[in-house]
Amino acid sequence: MTVKPNETQAIHDETRQLATRAKSASRGLSIAETDVKNAVLLRAAAALRGPQGDLVVAANLRDVARAEASGLAPAMLERLRLDRARLDQVAEGVEEVASLPDPVGQVVEERRLANGLRVSRSRAPLGLIGMIYESRPNVTADAAALCIKSGNACLLRGGKEAFESNRAIAEIIRTALRAESLNEDCVALLPTTDRRATLAMIGLAGIVDLVIPRGGESLIRFVAENARVPVIQHYKGVCHVYVDGDADLAMALKIAINAKTHRPSVCNAMETLLVDRACADVFIPQVVAAMKERDVRVIGDAITQGLAEVEPATHETFDTEHLALVMGLKVVDGVSGAIAHIAVHGSNHTEAIVTEDAAKGERFVREVDASLVLINASTRFNDGHQLGLGAEIGISTTKLHAYGAMGLAELCTLKWVGRGAGQVRS
Secondary structure: OOOOHHHHHHHHHHHHHHHHHHHHHHHHHHOOOHHHHHHHHHHHHHHHHOHHHHHHHHHHHHHHHHHHHOOOOHHHHHHHOOOHHHHHHHHHHHHHHHHOOOOOOOEEEEEEOOOOOEEEEEEEEOOEEEEEEOOOOHHHHHHHHHHHHOOOEEEEEOOHHHHHHHHHHHHHHHHHHHHOOOOHHHEEEOOOOOHHHHHHHOOOEOOEOEEEEEOOHHHHHHHHHHOOOOEOOOOOOOEEEEEOOOOOHHHHHHHHHHHHHOOOOOOOOEEEEEEEHHHHHHHHHHHHHHHHHOOOEEEEOHHHHOOOOOEEOOOOHHHOOOOOOEEEEEEEOHHHHHHHHHHHHOOOOEEEEEOOOHHHHHHHHHHOOOOEEEEOOOHHHOOOOOOOOOOOOOEEOOOOOOOEEOOOHHHEEEEEEEEOOOOOOO
16 A cells, blocks of 8 residues: 555644643643542543443444454454443443542652651652553543543544544543533544554654553554653463462362453453362363363363363463463473463463462462462452452553553652752752
8 A cells, every 4th residue: 555645744743733732731630639530530420321321332333343344353342342231330430430549649758858858759640641452442431531530631542443432432521521621632532543643642752651552462562662652561461370289179160260261352361270280180170171161262281181181282372362262271390380381471460379378379479470469369350440440541561660450550650849948958
């Protein structure tokens, strides 16, 4: 396809103008009173539950129909669908953000120096946050709600498959901002899904303060490799559950089933089940049978193949984020073997151990590098809502400046403040 230079320049100019307006609007939002920000969110949530929400559902039906006709993958279609029940959950998430403490101005550290100067660190908005995401239209509401509450403007670039849904949700939130006398440009949705607009957006150093890509590994790599602004990365979720020889096997079975089948298309679903050699003979036939009853394809290593009927694993099996009812299964030599496997194949997302041995559990927590490490619980808990953050804006696996589920606090920076009485430096 031939790209016209003037067309590319027009897309870049439009993106810059939209971002510049959003950045300017962020200054008013950064000093808005908590009650005003909450009023915006509650007004938006009420609209999502009311007749305007019906318009969102209708827009989503059109998006889904086009996506099905274009052959969108089942996992992506599942993320795209937004019926009335899911929209009510989106509204509930917005309401929960409104109920949370305002992070802006929170003092996290304070002390008095020998010269009498009082210094502290308090939370302050980042400014303009760019969100680039695929399929999930609920991200439009989640991102906008979290950004508004944390005093940040947001520049949103959703996927083409959810364009009408995203536009309908964004308009509801912009209307709520206007109704509370805040600048509607605090929430800006790019009017195109052209990749050239994405390139323009992630190149706006000095205007966009942070970009958060949320979607498939290829999208995140594209953003990380081309951005000129800071990026929060989350490449994939290759999450593990390790069943220790000292585990309650009934509990382990329940956790494994939940971690794999509760919602297999999301990033905190279990992709590989690791089983201690000490309990493999008993546990593997049980878990394979249970998974097959739930239509899960089980792909196992050589030892597993000798214990149950499973598909043979390849060198790619244990590095794959399936996002479907597919599961890797591997026997390891105790907690040391599990930790070693995760160190090679994990993605710093979510890891869980099932054990009745407290010392082993604490060792797993200490030695496994992941944004959330769990003892005797499903990987599905790595979620902002489940962790009490309200709707999350994403899960960071990059450690700087945030690690794990990103809620309100993670959308702020820390600002030093000094209060003196004439001190000068000698």
